[in-house]
Amino acid sequence: METESIVTVVVFGLAMAIIVLLGLVVLLRNPRIGLHQVFFGLSLSVTLWILTNLIFAVVNDASIQYAAAHLSYGAGGLLSLFFLLYCLELAGVKLQKSYRTLIYIVGVVTSLVAATPHIIAYDVNDGKVLTNTVTLVLYGGYHVAYIGAGIVAMVRARKKADRLERDKITIVFSGLVASVAIGFCTNILLPVFDEYSFVQVGPLATLIFVVSSTYAIVRHRLFDIRLAVVRTTAYVLALLTLAAVYYLMAYVVSITLFQGQATTTVSISPTNILLALVLAFLFQPIKHFFDKATNRIFYRDSYSSEVFFAKLNALLSSTIDLRGLLKRASDLIAMTLKAEQAFFFLYYASTDTATNRHMSAGVDRHTRMPIGDARMLDGYVMSSNENIFLTDMLPDELEVKRMLRSHKVALVMPLRHDGKITGYVMLGDHRSGSYTKRDLGVLLTISNSLIIAIQNALSLHEIRELNATLQQRIDVATKELRASNAQLKHLDQVKDEFMSMASHQLRTPLTSVKGYLSMVLDGDAGQVSPRQQKLLTEAFSSSERMVRLIADFLNVSRLQTGKFVVDKSDIDLKAVVEKEVENLRIMAAARKLKLTLSVPKSGVVVHGDAGKLREVIMNFIDNAIYYSKPDTTIKVEIVYRANAVEFTVHDTGIGVPKEEQGRLFGKFFRATNARKQRPDGTGVGLYLAKKIITAHRGTILFQSTEGKGSTFGFRLPLPLSHKDTDNTDNH
Secondary structure: OOHHHHHHHHHHHHHHHHHHHHHHHHHHHOOOOHHHHHHHHHHHHHHHHHHHHHHHHHOOOHHHHHHHHHHHHHHHHHHHHHHHHHHHHHHOOOOOHHHHHHHHHHHHHHHHHHOOOOOEEEEOOOOEEEEOHHHHHHHHHHHHHHHHHHHHHHHHHHHHOOHHHHHHHHHHHHHHHHHHHHHHHHHHHHHHOOOOOOOOHHHHHHHHHHHHHHHHHHHHOHHHOHHHHHHHHHHHHHHHHHHHHHHHHHHHHHHHHOOOOOOOOOOOOHHHHHHHHHHHHHHHHHHHHHHHHHHHHHOOOOOOHHHHHHHHHHHHHHOOOHHHHHHHHHHHHHHHHOEOOEEEEEEEEOOOOOOEEEEEEEOOOOOOOOHHHHHHHHHHHHHHOOOOEEHHHOOOOOHHHHHHHHOOOOEEEEEEEOOEEEEEEEEOOEOOOOOOHHHHHHHHHHHHHHHHHHHHHHHHHHHHHHHHHHHHHHHHHHHHHHHHHHHHHHHHHHHHHHHHHHHHHHHHHHHHHHHHHHHHHOOOOOOOOHHHHHHHHHHHHHHHHHHHHHHHHHHHHHHHHOOOEEEOEEEEHHHHHHHHHHHHHHHHHHOOOEEEEEOOOOOOEEEEOHHHHHHHHHHHHHHHHHHOOOOOEEEEEEEEEOOEEEEEEEOOOOOOOHHHHHHOOOOOOOOHHHHHHOOOOOOOHHHHHHHHHHHOOOEEEEEEEOOOEEEEEEEEEOOOOOOOOOOEEEO
């Protein structure tokens, strides 16, 4: 065999091997997919066409050439048939079963007829190949019709396809059309004019189809068999390398062992076994080398999902700052997936309004999506229930597709929490191709981790925002409270001044009224009848009570304005108590009450203000008279207790409810049952009593049971042996 023929066989054989292997890999990937089946049929028809042309070119036997030529035209018919079917499948055209059957029948019948002597015949006498022009033209018309229909389908599909599918269709379509066009011209058109010099060019042109398909598989994930192609390429290269090494070693051994006579025949011998063992040891290193080489070529943009997961988990657990977390996560995702941009769009609850707020964070100079566009995206995601999608895969008529393209967003992954959309992860265009199913799977895998980390960071972000808002509110409220407090203090001061002025102004005429009533009762204005005596006594008691009330209000006013003065001196507490009891006996008798007094025989000297203590004593006895039941006894008592003296008033009156006893000595407070019994009370008597006793460094005594009576009193310390030089306490 001549060198030229050997080269032809090698080239054609390599092309056929690659095409068959490629078709087989595609079919085995998923035999049930129609596109895979048609591609396998196309690869077989191309291989058969190349094989028949190879036989016609290298075999010198005329009869064999004649048979190979018939089969070549038959294979060409199948090639156009599968070309049309492949274009229809790739374009996504769905034909009715009857039309598809018709296409098959016409293609198969044409191929069978083309394999008979109706197109070409062999002149045995002259040794020439004769061409039937009519049938050849019909045969050519069949190819034009099928190939043209396939081209039209591909062109229409390309116009409607998104960018990812458009690039894939362009590459495959270009290689396929170039191969078919060259083959049609060299093997059908030129033979019409009896020109057979270029018939070998057609089979070689199929390498264009092989290269374009391989590129589409590797670069644009055609059939999603890139891994199989890469690994197959590595195995083929490893086997070719081993074959070369084997024949080189065999050549060297044959020269060395056979006295310099080179031979390519190595029989079963220890030498052959040794060579096989050497090749066995070399296979794994060579295979490993080609695996790495093909990975660098075909997977230069690849990444390890495990490494990516580890980096992302470390990132999510290393920070709780929301913006920092989103930016660093966006940088990592964009770098790993080779995205032009990556950013997050999040909704979060507002602390100061009833609506949600939004946040956008990502790589530097990422797109800023307005809230209106985000709401449009919400509507599409809720209606379609997509977990992740590519912008180019959306229908062209959707407004959301145009919106996403305007923001240069190629991939969207919604983030959901408790069934609600909380935000999105958005990626720009892929820098070196398009996003794969693996990329989408990786993003879906990390979605839960992202949602958990984002929710944690969002919670902290909302707490910080709430704290800032609360601090602002507290500052405003504090400012308002200070202003209100200042105003209240001013009003309280005005009130105290008014009470002081009113008390002074009221006390003078009341004192005159009381004096005149006393003169009338004493007979200074003439004799008074018993009835008049009774009425005047009531009037005198009322005026006296009014004087005491005014004195109480005046003392309260003095306490508020800081003018309350306790003028201390040594006094006989026993004498003060006896006088007050004597003055109140008439009132007690009028209410059918018995007033008893128990005091030491000798005087009880204390250091205090006689007038202020008299007010306290009178207040306690007066309350006992008003709140005691008729026909009961009120006990007034003075006793010594260690270094102190105690004054107490015991009654069997209405008592004080237990739940109200803690507030009893507050200003203007009156118990519930006391307000019912005596509506005209003011609630300042006990308040003043406690202030006065406290000013004397004494202690208020109080014990009560509701419905059974009360005990009111005070304990005062006895004076020291030396006299206190400071006789005045100001409170």
